[in-house]
Amino acid sequence: MTVLSVNLNAVAQLRNRRDLPWPSVTGMARVVLDAGASGITIHPRPDQRHIRLTDVHELEALLRAEYPRAEYNIEGYPSADFLALVEAVAPDQVTFVPDDPQQATSDHGWDIEANRGVLEPAIARMKAAGIRISLFIDEDPSVPAAAKAIGADRVELYTGPYGGSYGTQEGDRHLMLLAATAGAAHAAGLVVNAGHDLTLENLPVFMQVMPEIAEVSIGHGITADALLMGFPEAVRRYRTVLGG
Protein backbone atom coordinates (compact mmCIF):
# COMPACT_ATOMS: atom_id res chain seq x y z
CA MET A 1 0.00 0.00 0.00
CA THR A 2 1.16 3.51 -0.77
CA VAL A 3 1.03 5.78 2.24
CA LEU A 4 -0.51 9.24 2.17
CA SER A 5 1.37 12.09 3.81
CA VAL A 6 -0.68 15.28 3.88
CA ASN A 7 1.29 18.49 3.29
CA LEU A 8 -0.06 21.27 5.52
CA ASN A 9 1.69 24.22 3.85
CA ALA A 10 -1.55 25.45 2.28
CA VAL A 11 -3.38 25.33 5.61
CA ALA A 12 -0.60 27.42 7.17
CA GLN A 13 -0.73 29.86 4.26
CA LEU A 14 -4.46 30.39 4.79
CA ARG A 15 -3.91 30.87 8.54
CA ASN A 16 -1.20 33.47 7.82
CA ARG A 17 -3.61 35.80 6.00
CA ARG A 18 -4.50 37.20 9.39
CA ASP A 19 -2.74 37.52 12.69
CA LEU A 20 -5.10 34.90 14.08
CA PRO A 21 -4.61 31.23 14.98
CA TRP A 22 -7.08 29.66 12.56
CA PRO A 23 -7.25 27.47 10.63
CA SER A 24 -5.05 25.63 13.10
CA VAL A 25 -2.19 23.68 11.55
CA THR A 26 -2.02 21.21 14.42
CA GLY A 27 -5.81 21.01 14.48
CA MET A 28 -5.86 20.09 10.80
CA ALA A 29 -3.06 17.57 11.36
CA ARG A 30 -5.36 15.86 13.89
CA VAL A 31 -8.23 15.87 11.40
CA VAL A 32 -6.26 14.28 8.55
CA LEU A 33 -4.56 11.71 10.80
CA ASP A 34 -7.86 10.77 12.43
CA ALA A 35 -9.26 10.33 8.89
CA GLY A 36 -6.53 7.82 8.04
CA ALA A 37 -3.56 9.76 6.62
CA SER A 38 -0.28 8.05 7.50
CA GLY A 39 1.78 11.15 8.01
CA ILE A 40 2.30 14.88 7.84
CA THR A 41 4.60 16.73 5.44
CA ILE A 42 5.71 20.32 5.81
CA HIS A 43 8.08 22.39 3.72
CA PRO A 44 9.13 25.32 5.91
CA ARG A 45 10.60 28.07 3.75
CA PRO A 46 13.09 30.65 5.05
CA ASP A 47 10.55 33.51 4.82
CA GLN A 48 8.00 31.46 6.83
CA ARG A 49 5.36 32.40 4.26
CA HIS A 50 3.32 29.39 5.33
CA ILE A 51 4.86 26.99 7.86
CA ARG A 52 6.41 28.91 10.78
CA LEU A 53 9.12 27.62 13.08
CA THR A 54 6.51 27.37 15.81
CA ASP A 55 4.44 25.06 13.58
CA VAL A 56 7.42 22.75 13.09
CA HIS A 57 7.79 22.31 16.86
CA GLU A 58 4.06 22.18 17.62
CA LEU A 59 3.58 19.43 15.03
CA GLU A 60 6.53 17.54 16.51
CA ALA A 61 4.94 17.72 19.97
CA LEU A 62 1.53 16.65 18.64
CA LEU A 63 2.87 13.66 16.72
CA ARG A 64 5.03 12.49 19.62
CA ALA A 65 2.25 12.79 22.18
CA GLU A 66 -0.82 11.69 20.23
CA TYR A 67 0.23 10.03 16.97
CA PRO A 68 3.48 8.14 17.62
CA ARG A 69 2.91 5.92 14.58
CA ALA A 70 2.41 8.81 12.17
CA GLU A 71 5.32 9.73 9.93
CA TYR A 72 6.72 13.28 10.11
CA ASN A 73 8.37 14.37 6.85
CA ILE A 74 10.13 17.73 6.66
CA GLU A 75 11.15 19.08 3.27
CA GLY A 76 13.56 21.87 2.44
CA TYR A 77 16.90 23.09 1.16
CA PRO A 78 19.79 21.82 3.34
CA SER A 79 20.98 25.22 4.60
CA ALA A 80 22.75 25.43 7.96
CA ASP A 81 19.54 26.69 9.61
CA PHE A 82 17.41 23.96 8.06
CA LEU A 83 19.80 21.18 9.05
CA ALA A 84 19.94 22.44 12.64
CA LEU A 85 16.13 22.61 12.76
CA VAL A 86 15.75 19.08 11.43
CA GLU A 87 18.33 17.74 13.89
CA ALA A 88 16.46 19.40 16.76
CA VAL A 89 13.09 18.00 15.68
CA ALA A 90 14.35 14.58 14.54
CA PRO A 91 11.48 13.76 12.14
CA ASP A 92 11.12 10.30 10.62
CA GLN A 93 12.17 11.57 7.21
CA VAL A 94 13.83 14.65 5.74
CA THR A 95 13.47 15.41 2.02
CA PHE A 96 16.12 17.69 0.57
CA VAL A 97 14.74 19.98 -2.16
CA PRO A 98 16.98 22.27 -4.27
CA ASP A 99 14.88 25.43 -3.82
CA ASP A 100 16.32 28.90 -3.53
CA PRO A 101 14.70 31.15 -0.90
CA GLN A 102 12.87 33.31 -3.48
CA GLN A 103 11.27 30.40 -5.29
CA ALA A 104 7.45 30.43 -5.33
CA THR A 105 7.23 26.65 -5.19
CA SER A 106 9.43 23.65 -5.98
CA ASP A 107 9.97 23.27 -9.72
CA HIS A 108 12.92 20.92 -10.19
CA GLY A 109 14.91 18.14 -8.61
CA TRP A 110 18.57 17.92 -7.65
CA ASP A 111 21.49 17.99 -10.04
CA ILE A 112 23.35 15.60 -7.77
CA GLU A 113 26.81 15.87 -9.28
CA ALA A 114 26.73 19.68 -9.25
CA ASN A 115 25.56 19.71 -5.62
CA ARG A 116 27.60 16.80 -4.27
CA GLY A 117 29.52 19.18 -1.97
CA VAL A 118 26.26 20.34 -0.33
CA LEU A 119 24.46 17.00 -0.31
CA GLU A 120 27.09 14.53 0.87
CA PRO A 121 27.88 16.18 4.23
CA ALA A 122 24.22 17.03 4.81
CA ILE A 123 23.18 13.43 4.21
CA ALA A 124 25.92 12.17 6.52
CA ARG A 125 24.70 14.58 9.22
CA MET A 126 21.10 13.43 8.94
CA LYS A 127 22.16 9.80 9.02
CA ALA A 128 24.22 10.40 12.15
CA ALA A 129 21.03 11.81 13.70
CA GLY A 130 19.11 8.68 12.67
CA ILE A 131 16.86 10.50 10.21
CA ARG A 132 15.83 8.82 6.94
CA ILE A 133 16.87 10.87 3.94
CA SER A 134 15.05 11.35 0.65
CA LEU A 135 16.16 13.48 -2.33
CA PHE A 136 13.71 15.34 -4.57
CA ILE A 137 14.58 14.34 -8.15
CA ASP A 138 13.45 14.97 -11.71
CA GLU A 139 12.00 12.40 -14.10
CA ASP A 140 15.42 11.24 -15.27
CA PRO A 141 16.43 7.55 -14.99
CA SER A 142 20.11 8.51 -14.78
CA VAL A 143 19.66 10.27 -11.41
CA PRO A 144 18.75 7.51 -8.90
CA ALA A 145 22.13 5.75 -9.07
CA ALA A 146 23.85 9.02 -8.14
CA ALA A 147 21.37 9.52 -5.27
CA LYS A 148 22.17 6.05 -3.97
CA ALA A 149 25.91 6.64 -4.33
CA ILE A 150 25.84 9.65 -1.99
CA GLY A 151 23.82 7.83 0.68
CA ALA A 152 20.14 8.62 0.07
CA ASP A 153 17.61 6.11 1.42
CA ARG A 154 14.80 7.28 -0.83
CA VAL A 155 14.07 9.57 -3.73
CA GLU A 156 10.95 11.66 -4.19
CA LEU A 157 9.89 11.93 -7.83
CA TYR A 158 8.96 15.51 -8.77
CA THR A 159 5.55 14.98 -10.38
CA GLY A 160 4.75 18.64 -11.19
CA PRO A 161 5.24 18.36 -14.99
CA TYR A 162 2.99 15.28 -15.04
CA GLY A 163 0.35 16.92 -12.85
CA GLY A 164 0.32 20.08 -14.96
CA SER A 165 -0.09 18.28 -18.28
CA TYR A 166 -2.23 15.32 -17.22
CA GLY A 167 -4.68 14.21 -19.92
CA THR A 168 -2.45 15.27 -22.82
CA GLN A 169 0.24 13.48 -24.83
CA GLU A 170 2.77 15.53 -22.92
CA GLY A 171 1.33 14.18 -19.68
CA ASP A 172 1.72 10.60 -20.98
CA ARG A 173 5.34 11.35 -21.86
CA HIS A 174 6.03 12.62 -18.33
CA LEU A 175 4.31 9.55 -16.88
CA MET A 176 6.58 7.20 -18.85
CA LEU A 177 9.68 9.13 -17.78
CA LEU A 178 8.54 8.99 -14.14
CA ALA A 179 7.97 5.23 -14.44
CA ALA A 180 11.43 4.74 -15.94
CA THR A 181 12.95 6.82 -13.12
CA ALA A 182 11.05 4.84 -10.47
CA GLY A 183 12.31 1.61 -12.09
CA ALA A 184 15.90 2.89 -12.05
CA ALA A 185 15.51 3.91 -8.40
CA HIS A 186 14.27 0.48 -7.39
CA ALA A 187 17.07 -1.16 -9.36
CA ALA A 188 19.53 1.02 -7.42
CA GLY A 189 18.01 -0.17 -4.13
CA LEU A 190 16.11 3.01 -3.28
CA VAL A 191 12.59 3.36 -1.92
CA VAL A 192 10.52 5.74 -4.05
CA ASN A 193 8.24 8.58 -2.91
CA ALA A 194 6.44 11.04 -5.16
CA GLY A 195 4.84 14.44 -4.92
CA HIS A 196 3.85 17.80 -6.36
CA ASP A 197 0.60 18.66 -8.09
CA LEU A 198 -0.90 15.21 -7.54
CA THR A 199 -4.70 15.27 -7.48
CA LEU A 200 -7.70 12.95 -7.32
CA GLU A 201 -7.84 13.27 -11.12
CA ASN A 202 -4.23 12.44 -12.01
CA LEU A 203 -3.33 10.08 -9.15
CA PRO A 204 -5.26 6.95 -10.28
CA VAL A 205 -3.34 6.58 -13.55
CA PHE A 206 -0.08 7.40 -11.80
CA MET A 207 -0.71 4.63 -9.26
CA GLN A 208 -1.74 2.12 -11.94
CA VAL A 209 1.57 2.67 -13.70
CA MET A 210 3.68 2.85 -10.49
CA PRO A 211 1.88 0.78 -7.81
CA GLU A 212 5.17 0.28 -5.97
CA ILE A 213 5.48 3.95 -4.91
CA ALA A 214 5.97 3.90 -1.13
CA GLU A 215 4.59 7.32 -0.24
CA VAL A 216 2.92 10.32 -1.83
CA SER A 217 2.94 13.74 -0.19
CA ILE A 218 0.00 15.86 -1.28
CA GLY A 219 -0.92 19.38 -0.20
CA HIS A 220 -2.29 21.78 -2.78
CA GLY A 221 -4.68 19.35 -4.45
CA ILE A 222 -6.03 17.78 -1.28
CA THR A 223 -6.57 21.19 0.30
CA ALA A 224 -8.54 22.29 -2.77
CA ASP A 225 -10.65 19.12 -2.47
CA ALA A 226 -11.09 19.71 1.26
CA LEU A 227 -12.62 23.13 0.55
CA LEU A 228 -15.39 21.30 -1.31
CA MET A 229 -15.80 18.09 0.69
CA GLY A 230 -13.94 18.57 3.97
CA PHE A 231 -10.56 17.07 4.89
CA PRO A 232 -11.90 13.75 6.28
CA GLU A 233 -13.70 12.92 3.03
CA ALA A 234 -10.78 14.15 0.92
CA VAL A 235 -8.36 11.92 2.87
CA ARG A 236 -10.71 8.95 2.45
CA ARG A 237 -10.88 9.48 -1.32
CA TYR A 238 -7.10 9.76 -1.73
CA ARG A 239 -6.63 6.67 0.44
CA THR A 240 -9.03 4.74 -1.75
CA VAL A 241 -6.97 5.63 -4.83
CA LEU A 242 -3.84 4.54 -2.97
CA GLY A 243 -5.30 1.16 -2.13
CA GLY A 244 -6.64 1.55 1.32
Ligand SMILES: CC(=O)[C@@H](O)[C@H](O)COP(=O)(O)O
Ligand atom coordinates in the same frame (compact mmCIF):
# COMPACT_ATOMS: atom_id res chain seq x y z
C1 LIG B 1 8.91 19.54 -2.64
C2 LIG B 1 7.51 19.77 -2.99
O1 LIG B 1 7.05 19.49 -4.07
C3 LIG B 1 6.60 20.38 -2.01
O2 LIG B 1 7.11 20.38 -0.73
C4 LIG B 1 6.29 21.77 -2.40
O3 LIG B 1 7.46 22.40 -2.70
C5 LIG B 1 5.51 22.47 -1.36
O4 LIG B 1 5.96 23.76 -1.20
P1 LIG B 1 4.97 24.99 -1.33
O5 LIG B 1 3.76 24.68 -0.49
O6 LIG B 1 5.74 26.16 -0.80
O7 LIG B 1 4.62 25.13 -2.77
Ligand SMILES: NCC(=O)COP(=O)(O)O
Ligand atom coordinates in the same frame (compact mmCIF):
# COMPACT_ATOMS: atom_id res chain seq x y z
N1 LIG C 1 6.45 16.85 -1.73
C1 LIG C 1 5.28 17.32 -2.36
C2 LIG C 1 4.35 17.88 -1.36
O1 LIG C 1 4.61 17.81 -0.18
C3 LIG C 1 3.08 18.48 -1.75
O2 LIG C 1 3.11 19.08 -2.99
P1 LIG C 1 1.72 19.73 -3.51
O3 LIG C 1 0.66 18.63 -3.46
O4 LIG C 1 1.36 20.84 -2.57
O5 LIG C 1 2.00 20.19 -4.91
